[in-house]
Amino acid sequence: MEEINMLDSIERYIRGEMLPEERVFFEHLRKSSPSVDQMVVEHTIFLNRMNKYGERKQFQRVLEDVHGKLEQTGELSEFQPGRLVRIWKKYQRVVAVAASIAGITALAISGLVSYVSPKSTDTKYQQLSRRLDNLDKKQNALYSNIINEMKQKEPVDAKMKLGGTGFMVDVKGYLLTDAHILSNARAVVVQNYKGEQYKATILLADANSDLAILKIDDEDFKPYAILPYGISRSGADLGEPIFTMGYPRDEIVYGEGYMSAKTGFEGDTLACQIAVAANPGNSGGPVLNKNGEIIGVLSARQMQAQGVVFAIKAKYIYKVIDSLKTDTSYSSIRLPANTQLKGMERIQQVKRLEDCIFLVKTY
């Protein structure tokens, strides 16, 4: 206890937080005791390095963030544009003059043409828009094909399409959820437990594992400092107690259960079976063990039997992230490997988890 207080005094002394009298007393002590003096010197060096360390960490985070943002908007795109831009700058004026001459000529010609045959432009416009329509139809057909395929594999409750749950796997705003939630989705909005909403984009939806990755793409979103949970590579044992959190309704809901089988529906080795009360909307939510390690992702593929729920094993999270990382623009994604929730009361664990679990709404 004495040492703790001593260190406390030293820290307050270095930070200049001592009252004048206390300071005089401490300085006296420092003069009379070489060991105290040594501690002060050492700790000053240490705190200085610590501050520098913190500043640089912070700066690196900003750099990483700026890089990510600029890369996404395409403003850093590859080396080729660099050269192009230089050439462009060099010849900008020549090009501008040439372009304006071309523009004037084109205007004159089109004016002449429209004067001669004013109706023809009209039909051209229509044709163009019809082609767009066609394209749209084709795309829709393509989409529904994919959806049908997915539907066959996962007989999901119709209600689930409305929304599900997702959780953060990287502090920069990468979320993991179930792929089946996103079928049909034209726009995705995620909402935290406080009701704050952010726009998100789908980066990857893997129908095989039924896992999908979203990225929050919203100016209002601030990257988190740290994620409280770790993602387990090893899985869980039979009978191990587990808990889940998710959004079967607009409010975050907590559920408890246990691991009931190491394989999923019809012996599916991708998944495991858990006994927990889950509803549609719980899909995509994390399944955690008592240490706060994520051991699976709730997929709720089969809902006929009460309390029989399947979860995709957490090690497949690493697999989908790895496949996303083959695209170098996402190579900076870091999954949290260590839990900070070990040994905590459940209430405390849940409090820290709430922040990282989102309601996923598709439109």
Added chain:
Amino acid sequence: MKTGSNERLLLKGVAENNRKAIETIYLDNFRMVQTMIVANNGSSDDAKDIFQEAMIVLLEKARSGTFELNCQISTYLYSVGRRLWLKKLNQLQRGPVEIEQAIEVIPVEDDLDIFEKQDSDFQNMEKAMYGLGEPCRSLLEAYYLRKKTMLEIADSFGYTNADNAKNQKYKCLMRLKKLFFDHYKNED
């Protein structure tokens, strides 16, 4: 004249960790450094690493308050990036050992010597922090970097009161200091 004061503002912004300033500099200079590195046996990932390291050198320089504006930020970043990349190429023995100068470069060796020392301090601390493991690392980060109070820490880490958290912090700190100073003394 106008660019001069703009550059000074940007540097001040960097020193204050102003995001807008950092973004502006990033946007203005990244591609130039990238072009240089890619043209000399590097990838765009290398470019990102080198450029960000050069930005850190710039930051240290801006913070030290001794930054004389005797050249433009872009010249400085290019020169530092070029030196860093040459060093990396030497280490990897990937050659070439000379990089054709696309723009003028200024001597930055002194700055890089200072940076190397700072960098080894940083790496030391990073190593020590990661050697600590959890929850010590997060706890010390919360206290020393994010300047949380003991009460807040007790609450978020699930300690029953501030004294318990303080106890734990002390134990963690002693371990961290030992790890840090072991490296530190070995180096001198």
